[in-house]
Amino acid sequence: MVGDARYHHGDLRAALLREAEAELAEKGVEAFSLRGVAKRAGVSHAAPAHHFRDTAGLLTALAAEGFGRFLAAQEARMARETAPRGRFIASGLGYIDFAVAHPALFRLMFASARLDWTDPALCAAGGRVFALLGANVEALRGAAPSEDEMARLDLVSAWAMVHGLSELMISGRPTALMTLNGLAREEALREIVGRALPPQ
Amino acid sequence: MVGDARYHHGDLRAALLREAEAELAEKGVEAFSLRGVAKRAGVSHAAPAHHFRDTAGLLTALAAEGFGRFLAAQEARMARETAPRGRFIASGLGYIDFAVAHPALFRLMFASARLDWTDPALCAAGGRVFALLGANVEALRGAAPSEDEMARLDLVSAWAMVHGLSELMISGRPTALMTLNGLAREEALREIVGRALPPQ
DNA sequence: TGTACATCAGTGAACGCGCGTTCACTGATGTAC
DNA sequence: TGTACATCAGTGAACGCGCGTTCACTGATGTAC
Numbered sequence: 005m006v007g008d009a010r011y012h013h014g015d016l017r018a019a020l021l022r023e024a025e026a027e028l029a030e031k032g033v034e035a036f037s038l039r040g041v042a043k044r045a046g047v048s049h050a051a052p053a054h055h056f057r058d059t060a061g062l063l064t065a066l067a068a069e070g071f072g073r074f075l076a077a078q079e080a081r082m083a084r085e086t087a088p089r090g091r092f093i094a095s096g097l098g099y100i101d102f103a104v105a106h107p108a109l110f111r112l113m114f115a116s117a118r119l120d121w122t123d124p125a126l127c128a129a130g131g132r133v134f135a136l137l138g139a140n141v142e143a144l145r146g147a148a149p150s151e152d153e154m155a156r157l158d159l160v161s162a163w164a165m166v167h168g169l170s171e172l173m174i175s176g177r178p179t180a181l182m183t184l185n186g187l188a189r190e191e192a193l194r195e196i197v198g199r200a201l202p203p204q
Numbered sequence: 205m206v207g208d209a210r211y212h213h214g215d216l217r218a219a220l221l222r223e224a225e226a227e228l229a230e231k232g233v234e235a236f237s238l239r240g241v242a243k244r245a246g247v248s249h250a251a252p253a254h255h256f257r258d259t260a261g262l263l264t265a266l267a268a269e270g271f272g273r274f275l276a277a278q279e280a281r282m283a284r285e286t287a288p289r290g291r292f293i294a295s296g297l298g299y300i301d302f303a304v305a306h307p308a309l310f311r312l313m314f315a316s317a318r319l320d321w322t323d324p325a326l327c328a329a330g331g332r333v334f335a336l337l338g339a340n341v342e343a344l345r346g347a348a349p350s351e352d353e354m355a356r357l358d359l360v361s362a363w364a365m366v367h368g369l370s371e372l373m374i375s376g377r378p379t380a381l382m383t384l385n386g387l388a389r390e391e392a393l394r395e396i397v398g399r400a401l402p403p404q
Numbered sequence: 405t406g407t408a409c410a411t412c413a414g415t416g417a418a419c420g421c422g423c424g425t426t427c428a429c430t431g432a433t434g435t436a437c
Numbered sequence: 438t439g440t441a442c443a444t445c446a447g448t449g450a451a452c453g454c455g456c457g458t459t460c461a462c463t464g465a466t467g468t469a470c
Contacts, residue, residue: 156380168368180356
């Protein structure tokens with residue numbers, strides 16, 4: 005830090021990513037704007053061009069970074085478990101944690117047409133999450149999804165359940181779940197996610 | 205029909221809804237525009253104001269109509285089944301049918317911030333779909349979700365699974381499912397949706 | 405059947421706005437010597 | 438340590454665009470008598 009009112013920002017790239025997430029959370033993907041992000045960062049609206057090619061580039065970088073934190077949220081939950089089934093379910097709860105904590109970012113990552121999936125960083129970050137899912141299936145089922153039909157079914161089933169729970173909770177839809185108190189809700193989520201896995 | 209080049213359109217309202225869906229499918233919610241819809245309908249861009257208050261009004265009407273067709277898709281599948289479990293699963297398959305056939309509309313209905321949920325038509329149409337879900341749970345479980353904790357769990361679990369499958373299929377994500385051929389995929393979906401229900 | 409008139413459903417010009425992008429610029433920083 | 442210079446990371450004015458909305462208008466339709 006050199007001074008408060010310095011010309012060079014220091015780490016504008018990181019600041020822009022931070023503000024982009026705030027913009028996204030407030031306005032939604034539908035109304036997201038580059039100028040809005042620049043304004044939040046207290047910088048002229050032409051400044052972002054020095055760090056990101058264009059709006060799609062900024063959103064893509066944000067999504068890539070999001071996938072990293074998404075993975076971390078799952079691993080954080082998993083760290084407390086040892087058995088394959090417990091770890092699998094924990095990763096699902098981490099998945100939901102992230103979605104509920106960052107709904108707009110989550111939707112950007114999974115349902116936006118504004119991402120550039122040819123970007124290596126985004127592709128790699130998304131791939132890492134997918135790889136964790138595959139590893140969890142294999143640990144539980146003893147066979148890799150790429151080789152075993154049943155394992156593939158487990159993968160889709162677990163993913164769909166957890167993804168669906170996330171989406172519904174984000175949209176505030178299943179009031180049924182919301183009316184449960186905190187602890188009971190955690191238990192309910194465990195039970196539901198468990199249903200998506202093969203019986204013990 | 206009076207003539208080809210008539211001044212009064214005849215049924216512009218219906219035409220606008222039709223073209224709005226096309227616009228939505230092509231551009232996505234993020235880039236949807238009223239002017240684009242008017243252009244598709246071959247009408248001046250000020251014309252829609254006579255039928256819908258504004259863009260939100262048009263989207264809301266479209267979503268309400270969408271929920272009607274969404275319900276119909278589920279009922280169409282259910283009609284071929286008699287047992288509660290079979291009917292429940294069938295409704296899920298109808299849910300997925302609709303999502304896959306109308307992905308942009310589906311996302312408008314479930315994940316857009318541009319809808320006016322205070323609109324009675326939209327609210328009622330959405331409520332009807334929710335009611336069908338509740339009825340299916342009750343038929344299977346013998347208890348209403350509003351009164352029984354387990355039934356509530358079934359509702360959330362079935363909804364999340366089917367909704368998650370829809371979302372993932374729309375986003376082209378689980379290539380695992382896609383690599384199955386048509387018939388096997390139908391079977392796989394049945395199996396997966398069944399997992400979300402209480403064991404037989 | 406004919407006429408007068410009210411209502412309805414369009415038109416097209418005009419508005420102001422926020423957007424992304426471009427561009428010449430300039431102040432700050434880092435490096436070579 | 439001091440100076441010259443290249444590079445970097447910003448600024449702010451300008452552009453053209455498509456958007457939603459408003460408004461005075463007019464042609465078509467429906468109704469009363």
